Amino acid sequence: MNLVGREPLIINNTLQHKLTKDMSIIYEEKVGSYLGFPIILHDGTLFGTLCAIDTVPYSFDDEEIEIMKSLSRILTNYLNDNIGLVAFSKIEEERQLEKVEAIGKMASGLAHEIGNPMQSIKGFIQYVFKDSNHNKDFQRIVMNEITRVEELISEFVLATQPSSPVIQMNNAIDVILPSVERIKSEAYAKGISITCSLEDHLPIINVEASQIQKVIMNVLRNSLEAIEQEGSIRVVAYRDPFHFLVIEVSDNGRGIPAGIIKKVGYPFFTTKDYGTGLGLSVSKNIIRAHGGTLNIESVGNGTKVSIRLPIAIEK
Template identity: 30%
Template structure:
């Protein structure tokens, strides 16, 4: 008879007679009478030749309905290849039998999970003749596993949510999330403390619009605020800037915030905004600016005193001529008026620089600001044997700036250039427009230059290359330019000099 383990038959009978022998009453009861495991004999082309009662009960069909039916038709579409792979492995002799979990479709359409085992029945020449299929129902186990997995996922989701919430509440920065419909998705404790709004009060609202009070402003300002969110939501671009936020009680406070996209499988599903109150930091920065400003005024005082003393000496001399009845009085009056206007200009510039002012950005001419700075430093430059050479384009566009702060920044840069040239020389100042988008100011000295390691640390407070410097000048200058959304670049070579570039965006308010 045929050996189900693949050994050759001793009798050498034909396959038909072997099948007849297999299906004899005795063998049928021995092999197919098992009520626990579904069994079937399948032809090499996949058709069911014999099935036992358990096989019929498992799938809900009668024996007559199953005989001759391709086994693939009762297999789940996604698992048809599994049976073929198991047959292939056993045909090639890789395994005596192969088993794997597979899904089958019940007559009523429900899914049955079974552990299927396939063995090959070989003829006397050891060639495959039939396949022996056993299916053990594991549906209940799979259901339990799925329930366990669902419980695990649910628990993990809840756990992740509670960890996430703990992290959000532990962060000192205000954090809130906005979904693709611009509604609030989360709101941490710091955001609540800084603004006075609770998460419940922000539900269903656009928190960014509430905090900036954009809903109560004109359409242009609303569009500006919406663009900030859209740019991150649509393009995934991170935005970092300063803004005024409003608390629930109506008080405003300055913040620095960053908007970043929230990704889910590379898809942007919202944005997260983190913000901090910079009221104290702005106060400290303003104190540093004032300190640096007073230091500048002190350094300029000697040069200004000399500049004023010269015209005063001239005025005193002409007054003496006039007292003695000198002729050509009109000519003397004209000279005296010119000297008085010179004194007035210098003292006005000094007062403007020293006077505390509310920061108010207005469209201003960079040419005029540079001319004012040169007026203040010209005498000191002459004493130091330094010449200012200015080259500028005609009709440069206006720049939105706080004039007093820009003067302070430019004075710092020019004084640094002058101090880098103890033996005198030429400082070039160039002004030009950049693609009708910005104005660039270049200061080029021919001093001793800055070493590479020192160049990297410029702008650090109290770091300086000067013997008696504080390092605050460059730090303040950098911060002023940064507040004006400009760029500040320093390039230097030891022994050749330094080039400082300041680029400031222009304003279109004049158009």
């Protein structure tokens, strides 16, 4: 609804007001009344409008109008004081998106050009060793390395050109527990304990189970790598009041410095000597494609990753 102007606008009944009565969006979004104050920067630029909307016709009183006026003034002053930072952040964000878009175009081509030869090499190695009992260790190492290259290509494409998930109804516990079980042997080998605290009767979620399991395992592996000596990882899952499933993975590892935590999850950003910086980026894309969020907190000792996924509509 475009009601941006340079003067305050008060519409107590949008169904009767000449500016809004013929707007289809009024009926689609059920806007019954509107109160808006323009946000004008010190250079005269119209930044936008701070508005209040009710779903039914409503007469805004003087006190409410004065409150909105004060709020708009506070917001205007804040933007004027910080507009340089806002503009810089926007430019950096646009640069990041442009870089990812350019890499994405390159990624799809590389995936095809590298993927096909890899399949040929894989088939050739299997053929060469099919009748031989010798050098089985060599065959296993080569096949594992080829598989790893294929996984990296897949991650590269997912990080830059994420595909839509093929969702099905899944019990949350059937998605979470197998992911944890697959990582437990790696944790045990490092002397790290993993405990689960799952709420009773976890809900049904509409997800592509293999993708969500990939995310959970990636987060768990990051926790394993962050713990330098014996430590612990805790997995918690519950239904929040807003009809989301929340999965929290907490560790007592070295944590993430405050100066870089905002960059964690950007494609190709990593603090590891050997990492690609794609794991968390892919994970965020997967969760976003499912209508959820993935947030990272690191305060003092340890890190907590919170995954939120919408619960399936119960009929």
